[in-house]
Each structure stands twice: as C-alpha cells, then as structure tokens.
Amino acid sequence: MIRLTVNGESMQLFSANNVQELLDKLHLGNQRIAVELNSEIIPRSLHAKTRVREGDRIEIVRAIGGG
Amino acid sequence: MTTEISTNDQLIVAGRSFNSRLMVGTGKYKDMAETKAAIEASGAEIVTVALRRTNIGQNPDEPNLLDVVPPEKYTILPNTAFCYTAEEAVRTCRLARELLDGHDLVKLEVLGDDKTLYPNVTETLAAAETLIKDGFKVMVYTSDDPLVAKRLEEMGCVAVMPLGAPIGSGLGICNPNNIKIILENANVPIIVDAGVGTPSDATLAMEMGCEGVLMNSAIAHAQNPVLMAQAMRKAVECGREGYLAGRMPRKSYATASSPIDGLIGS
Numbered sequence: 001m002i003r004l005t006v007n008g009e010s011m012q013l014f015s016a017n018n019v020q021e022l023l024d025k026l027h028l029g030n031q032r033i034a035v036e037l038n039s040e041i042i043p044r045s046l047h048a049k050t051r052v053r054e055g056d057r058i059e060i061v062r063a064i065g066g067g
Numbered sequence: 068m069t070t071e072i073s074t075n076d077q078l079i080v081a082g083r084s085f086n087s088r089l090m091v092g093t094g095k096y097k098d099m100a101e102t103k104a105a106i107e108a109s110g111a112e113i114v115t116v117a118l119r120r121t122n123i124g125q126n127p128d129e130p131n132l133l134d135v136v137p138p139e140k141y142t143i144l145p146n147t148a149f150c151y152t153a154e155e156a157v158r159t160c161r162l163a164r165e166l167l168d169g170h171d172l173v174k175l176e177v178l179g180d181d182k183t184l185y186p187n188v189t190e191t192l193a194a195a196e197t198l199i200k201d202g203f204k205v206m207v208y209t210s211d212d213p214l215v216a217k218r219l220e221e222m223g224c225v226a227v228m229p230l231g232a233p234i235g236s237g238l239g240i241c242n243p244n245n246i247k248i249i250l251e252n253a254n255v256p257i258i259v260d261a262g263v264g265t266p267s268d269a270t271l272a273m274e275m276g277c278e279g280v281l282m283n284s285a286i287a288h289a290q291n292p293v294l295m296a297q298a299m300r301k302a303v304e305c306g307r308e309g310y311l312a313g314r315m316p317r318k319s320y321a322t323a324s325s326p327i328d329g330l331i332g333s
Contacts, residue, residue, distance in 0.1 A: 006123055007120040007121065007123055008120070009123060011123075026123055026124070028121060031121070031131060032131055032133045032166060033121055033166065034118075034162045034163070034165040034166035035165075036162065039158075041161055041162060041165050043165060044165070044168075059120065059162075060120065060121045060123070061118045061119060061120055061121060061162050061166065062118070062119065062120075062121045062131065062132075062133075062166070063116040063117070063118060063131070063132045063133050063143070063145065063163075063166060064093075064094075064116065064117050064118070064119045064132055065092070065093040065094040065095065065096060065102060065116070065117065065132060066092060066093060066094045066115055066116055066117025066146050066148050066283075067092025067093075067094045067095075067115055067117075067146070067148065067234070067235075067261075067281075067282075067283030067284065
C-alpha cells in the first residue's frame with residue numbers, strides 16, 4: 001500500500017509501480033492529460049518508466065474551456 | 068449579384084499563417100455542443116483553452132474539450148488564466164506544452180486582482196522573459212499602455228494583446244487612442260484581447276489596424292452564441308477589409324456626391 005497526493009487529494013493504492021499504472025487505475029490512461037510528479041513534468045514517453053513512491057505529489061491536468 | 072474580391076490577406080503569428088483574424092475562447096458555453104457550434108460559426112483557427120486539474124474518480128467518459136476542438140484542426144492557444152505570479156504562469160505553460168505534445172504557442176496572462184482581472188505587468192514581463200528563453204512563442208495579454216506593449220515586443224513576444232476593456236466586461240475599446248499609439252509603434256501583430264462586446268467593437272478594432280481580435284464572453288454570453296459567433300466572424304472580416312481599403316479623408320464640411328454641372332432648369 002502506498003499513499004500519494006493526487007490533485008491535492010490523498011489517495012491510497014494497493015499497487016502502482018509507475019505513472020502509467022496510476023493513470024490506468026484512475027481511468028486516465030488514454031486521456032489527453034499532462035502529469036507533474038513532485039512539481040516536475042513527466043513527459044508522456046516516460047510515464048511507464050517513472051516510479052511512483054510513498055508520499056509523492058502528483059498533478060494531472062487537462063484542457064478545459066477558457067478565454 | 069455580388070462578387071467577392073479576394074484580398075489574400077493572412078494573419079502571420081510566429082511564422083504561421085492564418086486566414087481568420089478572429090480568435091475565440093472556449094469558456095462559459097452551455098455545453099460542449101454549443102462550444103463546438105459557436106467555434107465553427109466563428110471561423111476561428113486559433114482557439115484558447117485553460118488548464119485545470121482533472122477530476123479524479125469521476126465519469127471517465129466525460130467529454131474532453133480537445134475532442135471538440137481537436138489540435139489537428141485548430142491551433143490551440145493554452146492560456147494562463149488565474150495565474151497571479153510569473154512562476155505559476157510558467158508552470159502552466161510548461162504543462163500545456165506537455166499536454167499538447169510540444170506545442171509552443173501560448174497566451175500569457177498574469178492577472179493582478181480578481182475584480183478587474185487587469186494584468187500584473189511586472190509579473191507578465193518576468194514570465195515572458197522566462198518563457199521566451201525556454202523556447203515558447205508568447206502571445207501576451209497586457210494593459211493598453213504603449214510603453215509596456217513596446218517592451219513586450221522588444222523582449223520577443225510574437226504578438227502583443229492589449230485589452231480593450233476589462234475581461235468579460237463587454238465595454239468595447241475604452242481607450243482607442245492608446246490602441247492607436249500601440250499600433251503606430253508595433254512590429255508584431257497587435258490583437259485586441261478582452262473587452263469586446265459587440266460586432267461593431269470588433270470592427271472598430273480591425274478598422275484601426277489591429278491584426279486580430281480575441282474574444283470569449285462576447286460570443287458565449289450572447290443570447291444566441293452561435294449567431295453571435297457568425298456575426299463576429301463577419302465583423303472582423305468587415306473591419307479588416309475596411310482597413311485595407313483605406314478610409315476616405317475626414318472633412319469638416321460637405322462635399323456633394325452628385326455633380327453640380329447640368330442641373331435641370333438652370
């Protein structure tokens with residue numbers, strides 16, 4: 001079990017080895033999104049190679065309507 | 068019968084050409100269907116979006132804005148709305164670049180307070196400097212101060228976008244003289260961003276020589292947004308053609324259009 005903060009909310013997951021697995025669990029795996037891990041952008045190409053660890057802070061953003 | 072004269076007139080921003088000089092936002096619409104219909108009716112090719120946290124644990128099939136305005140069809144202009152510091156704005160732009168697969172054209176806006184939504188010029192200048200160094204093409208929302216506009220151009224912003232009036236106010240161009248001074252000194256496109264309320268406001272901006280107009284509320288908050296989007300498309304084209312055609316000189320007194328010679332009964 002690891003604890004993460006995702007978009008400001010704490011979350012406990014049984015397993016999520018890397019960013020891609022986390023996104024898949026959140027049903028965001030095939031969405032148009034961008035990810036920050038501890039304030040650093042993780043390029044899409046590295047999602048599957050980037051480990052998530054206890055206490056990590058993750059931001060997942062998308063485009064919404066704006067002017 | 069009417070025959071359209073082709074002007075082959077294009078807006079060029081950061082080396083990219085656009086047929087439309089109307090740029091539109093995607094906020095405040097009733098739903099995605101209305102967003103899509105209004106944007107199509109506007110003829111806009113550059114479309115602004117905002118970046119926000121995704122909803123976690125909610126409906127995964129929720130429609131995504133980028134499915135309605137696909138980056139393959141539109142030039143997406145991510146904004147930094149509601150960023151109050153240079154740091155937040157830069158972070159937002161970097162996330163946008165990642166989201167849009169390396170897309171480097173951004174709309175920088177760093178706000179000063181939430182009542183006026185006036186730009187915080189010092190933070191805007193700082194953000195622009197960092198972003199330009201980082202390879203971004205910056206279209207910058209700013210006040211209608213001619214000196215600030217010039218400074219942003221000199222720093223390397225690809226377009227300077229002074230407000231006509233506060234964001235979402237619909238007051239039109241409150242200080243046309245400032246826009247005129249900005250235009251006289253500009254070597255990059257000047258685009259009126261914010262304040263437009265009616266098609267005639269947009270036409271006025273274009274007649275003055277602005278290279279484009281960016282708007283959101285004027286369309287989204289109209290009674291009939293899709294019809295207003297169409298009206299704005301025509302208004303921007305109309306103003307641009309009027310500018311290119313060159314207006315007649317102003318005179319204090321009348322000049323008859325009909326000849327005096329050959330008057331009947333003289």
